[in-house]
Amino acid sequence: MIKWINKYKNCITALSGILIVIGFALKTLGYEAAVDYALILATLIAVVPIVHKAYLALRMKAFSIELLVTIAVIGALFIREYTESSVVTFLFLFGDFLEARTLEKTRSSLRSLIDMAPQEAIIMHGTDQVIVPVEEVAVGDRLFIKPGGKIPVDGIIVKGQAAINEAAVTGEAIPANKSLDDNVFSGTLVDEGFIEMIAEKVGDDTTFAKIIELVEEAQESKSKAERFLDAFANFYTPAIVVLSVIVYAWTRDLHLAITFLVIACPGALVIGAPVSNVAGIGNGAKYGVLVKGGEVMDRFSKVDTLVFDKTGTLTKGKPEVTDIHILSGVDRSELLQLTASAERISEHHLGQTIVKYAHQQGLETAEPKDAEVIKGHGLKATVDGRRLVAGNRKLMAQSGILINEAAESYAIAREKTGNTVVFAAIDGTLAGLFSIADQIREDAPQALAEMRRNGIKQIIMLTGDNRHTAQAVAEQLGLDAYHAELLPEDKVRFVKQLQADGAVVAMAGDGINDAPAIATADIGLAMGEGGTDISMETADVVLMADKLMQFSHAYSLSKATMRNMKQNIAIAVGVVFFLLAGVLMGSVHLASGMFIHEASILAVILNAMRLIGFNRKKSGTGSFSHERNLGNRAD
Incomplete structure (x- = not known):
């Protein structure tokens, strides 16, 4: 039954709409007796999936929007308002259809990632080349990747050289030149040249597979706002039923009570937060930034203090x-x-x-x-x-x-x-x-300046290196403070002290010897090209391209996502208050109210979709002409 309803839901919606059009046509032609039959049939057909979802929610002890609509439709049929009952059910299903189609677009970044997953591999058996499904590749296999081919698994180059487009992993469109002994990653593309490689990570262990898994999990996770709204809906829905009963008891107007019931549905309110969360996380994945869920996005937007490791973070990590x-x-x-x-x-x-x-x-x-x-x-x-x-x-x-x-x-x-x-x-x-x-990253000055403009109050460097080298880095980048010759446990202590002083701290490091401090900070951020296992596991945010400008993008994105979520909540609450006031004043009716209600749901989804194309404001090329050599021992 469930599969049948889901399979034919769009057909049910279309049939209901056709019957409503037939009903209105019959009325125009003067066949009044047949009009009611067409509209009643349209209502009964369209209400089936709505009743079914309401029943499933009740079995889970949840009061859903579908329950409110079901009650309202039964009431409308009881008072012989067949036009409104049919229009309400059709609009509800049609709104679901548009909502599903639009939500699919908010997941476009994840879907494009999945589409990039390689399907085949060429395994070398001596001089022979055998094409096999990527699932059959084993650790230790020698693989050949021709020009234009996708790299099927993670591994190391043993022959050849190539320009490799790593956008699927790092978000960077400029190809990276790779040769003997360099690491390559699943899902990346050989633009020019050819390589032979030894498989080191296959299947779900590849970097690309982990990226997809992390983004899927992140888009399913919920922020505090989402969890609050879910809990709110469980109380709000039965409260609206009670208020509708009170409206009827007070006015003795069943039509008004039913209209009040439908118009008060919190649809846009419930969907406004998660759709912003999904779109924001999808945008991050598009630009090589893995944000592990809505709650991380929420906390990240409140960060006011940045703490950096030096080697491999503020510097290139290639001494x-x-x-x-x-x-x-x-x-x-x-x-x-x-x-x-x-x-x-x-x-x-x-x-x-x-x-x-x-x-x-x-x-x-x-x-x-x-x-x-x-x-x-x-x-x-x-x-x-x-x-x-x-x-x-x-x-x-x-x-x-x-x-x-x-x-x-x-x-x-x-x-x-x-x-x-x-x-x-x-x-x-x-x-x-x-x-x-070592050398300071070329993009460091621009990235740090952007984050200051976006609300960062202080930037601090904690390093195990000597004080002379640390001072040179701090002065060149204009840091607020630096602490040198620290052990990993010293870094943890400094982060805890900053938190005790009221700062909301983001700690960025290479994800290995800085793992304790990364885990201690409010937001742990790991920089590591290709995403090391420990960086993906420890950090809340992972920068796949190993660039500080991605950090700036991630911070700007977190603020934009939370702004978008608040806008959606404001739109939803504003529309509900407007409609309820209109109902009580008699200017908003059931069908028109339902139309505005569905329009508000689409409005918050379309607003959230703006995040898919979000990019921080470009503030220049970040030229960095006077590089200084900077190194470290115990960073």
Whole structure:
């Protein structure tokens, strides 16, 4: 029965409309006796799906709008108002039809994402190429992607190079050049060139699949306003029934009471908030911003304080070794090889930078033994029988390694030019210093300026890096405050203090060593190209393109979404009050009132649809001609 009604609901609506037109035509032609039959039949046909939904809601102990309409239609039939009963049921179903069609457009961003999902893959079997459904790809398979082809799973390039359009994942339309050892993601498109890749994540584990899952979950989640309106509707509907009874008892006018019942339906009020939520989240997905639900959007719009990690957030997170300063009898290549071997166990940006640099110099790294990572400071390991300690000043002090005056002076001089210095000691003696530099993101000044204009009161940087490098970043970006040489737990403490002082805090980090602070903040925001697993799980907002301008867009979008939601609530409440006043004054009748009621539902949906095309106001290109090199050790 349910499937039948849902399947033929549009046909029922159309048949009801045709019967109403026939009824009016018969009246014009003078066949008065047949008019009532046509209108009664139109009412009875159209009321079936309405009664069915009302019954299902009552079984769930909910008082729905359909229940009010059902009661009103029964009353209208009782007092022989067949024109109004037929017009009300038809308008209600027709409104449902338009509402469903329009709501589909608010989910267009998600639907376009789903349409981008790859369906096939080319697997390499020696020199043979076999086309298989994407579901059959397994981890470790070698895949070939030709020009114009979609990358079917996440993996790493082992042959070839290509310009890859990653808009499906990052929201960025400009193709990224990818070659040997670069990561590629499911759903992205090879614009030029070809690649062979090894599958690392398949099925529901791919980044693209997780994006779709997160957006679907977010669009189904509810904000505080939505939950309040749902609860309000459960009380409002029976209250309107009671008020209608009072109106009838007071006026003895059944027609007026029935009209009051229908006109007071809170349709636009109930749908106004969720449709704004769905459209806003869909817009975010379109621009590579994953906002995890209506409540996150609500909280984000109230943020007045931004807290940033440095490496990989305010800076590009792609540091390079700029200098190796030798202090003891060891030569440069030996120091680099030993340090890189020890850093193989490190997940930190700077440790991996040293490993990468050693490989670029043609050096082989050995497997470290007795390795120990000291969180926020560095690491210790034994390499080729020699004990190596690499990290910051605090680790040297904890390990009893002396930093002489000359080494300290050299380190400070490097830090003041924007480098991070990694101290390396061999067998208890300081052997050398690695200078590593990062660069501030080109879009950082423009993004931070936009967010200040949109209501951010203070911007603070919390970093594990040394104070000289932190000061250089803070001064260049005009930050309100910075705190350096912090451990992850120190960052958590600072965030909690800001919250205790009344600030609504958004914390942005790389989603790995900043996960505790991200989880503590009112809004946790992760930046990480391709969306690492931990960033997607920990953060409330994920920026897929790893760009601060996406942060600015997300913040502007949250404010626009909440404004839109408030506008919809105002439209709905205003229309209800207008109609009820008109009913009580006798100027609004059942059919005309129902028409205005349905129009108000469409008005709030169309208003919400404006969010689909929302884009923050462009305030310039954000040129950034004087980049400074800036690095970090324990960010």
